[in-house]
Amino acid sequence: GAKWTYNGPEGEHHWSKHYPYCGGAFQSPIDIKSELLRFDPTLRPIEIQNYNLSPNEQLTLGNNGHSVQISLPSKMHISSLPHRYTAAQLHFHWGSSGRPSGSEHTVNSKQYAAEMHVVHFNSDKYPNMSMAVDKSDGLAVLGVLIEVGEFNPAFEQFLMFINGIKYRDQRVQVPGFNIRALLPARLDEYYRYDGSLTTPPCYPSVLWTIFRNHFLDMATALYSSHAQESSPVPLNGNFRKPQLVDSRVVLVSFKE
Numbered sequence: 001g002a003k004w005t006y007n008g009p010e011g012e013h014h015w016s017k018h019y020p021y022c023g024g025a026f027q028s029p030i031d032i033k034s035e036l037l038r039f040d041p042t043l044r045p046i047e048i049q050n051y052n053l054s055p056n057e058q059l060t061l062g063n064n065g066h067s068v069q070i071s072l073p074s075k076m077h078i079s080s081l082p083h084r085y086t087a088a089q090l091h092f093h094w095g096s097s098g099r100p101s102g103s104e105h106t107v108n109s110k111q112y113a114a115e116m117h118v119v120h121f122n123s124d125k126y127p128n129m130s131m132a133v134d135k136s137d138g139l140a141v142l143g144v145l146i147e148v149g150e151f152n153p154a155f156e157q158f159l160m161f162i163n164g165i166k167y168r169d170q171r172v173q174v175p176g177f178n179i180r181a182l183l184p185a186r187l188d189e190y191y192r193y194d195g196s197l198t199t200p201p202c203y204p205s206v207l208w209t210i211f212r213n214h215f216l217d218m219a220t221a222l223y224s225s226h227a228q229e230s231s232p233v234p235l236n237g238n239f240r241k242p243q244l245v246d247s248r249v250v251l252v253s254f255k256e
């Protein structure tokens with residue numbers, strides 16, 4: 001598709017010119033405000049399968065010019081939703097040196113240092129991500145709000161390789177590790193709402209599950225430009241601003 005960025009003439013306020021859904025309803029992220037919350041006792045703890053990957057497995061860590069992503073094996077999936085949602089990839093959103101906070105979702109307007117998304121597709125109904133990405137029951141994304149705090153060794157499992165993917169379209173193979181360790185201890189406390197991809201084409205196809213915050217120390221220099229480009233463009237501030245909630249309600253699995 002057309003180029004898009006987080007700032008400037010192809011920034012988020014212009015996305016809807018080429019990607020109409022970006023100007024539509026059910027958009028993500030949102031500011032998760034206390035007054036929107038409705039306790040739902042039917043929300044079960046998230047159950048995930050095969051997240052503990054062996055070091056013999058190779059994962060592809062890549063810089064796609066919009067984020068750092070790790071491709072995930074299809075044995076990883078969420079088993080507690082009405083359909084099986086199979087993992088496709090995980091990626092991050094973060095701030096910049098000038099604006100250190102870079103989470104997409106905010107809680108009562110508090111923006112966290114960063115946010116991790118583990119993207120899954122409904123493999124009961126669709127053969128792959130491409131077929132699922134624009135269907136209303138197509139995707140389920142697990143979101144982790146990340147605070148800068150004591151170092152989490154699990155992130156080190158791939159951060160040590162990040163110098164190999166400084167530029168767009170660079171990829172490296174990294175040994176598998178326990179992806180579960182990137183998620184918070186409690187998978188029973190989360191916010192749940194119907195939303196969208198937070199990047200173009202912004203399809204309203206995502207069942208969002210946002211866990212409470214997490215600790216992480218993530219710092220390194222990445223670029224959204226190719227290695228051969230003379231003037232490197234830093235890859236940072238890759239977060240979209242909160243969107244209109246309209247008449248949506250955010251369900252919550254825990255009492256404040």
Ligand SMILES: NS(=O)(=O)c1c(F)c(F)c(S(=O)(=O)CCO)c(N[C@H]2CCCc3ccccc32)c1F
Pocket residue numbers: 064066067069088089091117119129130133141196197198199200
């Ligand atoms: N915040 S978000 O909405 O979860 C989100 C991102 F923010 C994000 F940057 C990406 S991206 O890295 O692929 C770069 C832009 O598409 C994705 N990719 C998804 C949706 C697009 C198609 C596709 C195909 C295979 C695997 C993953 C994906 C994304 F879902």
Ligand SMILES: [Zn+2]
Pocket residue numbers: 091092093117198
């Ligand atoms: Zn994301």
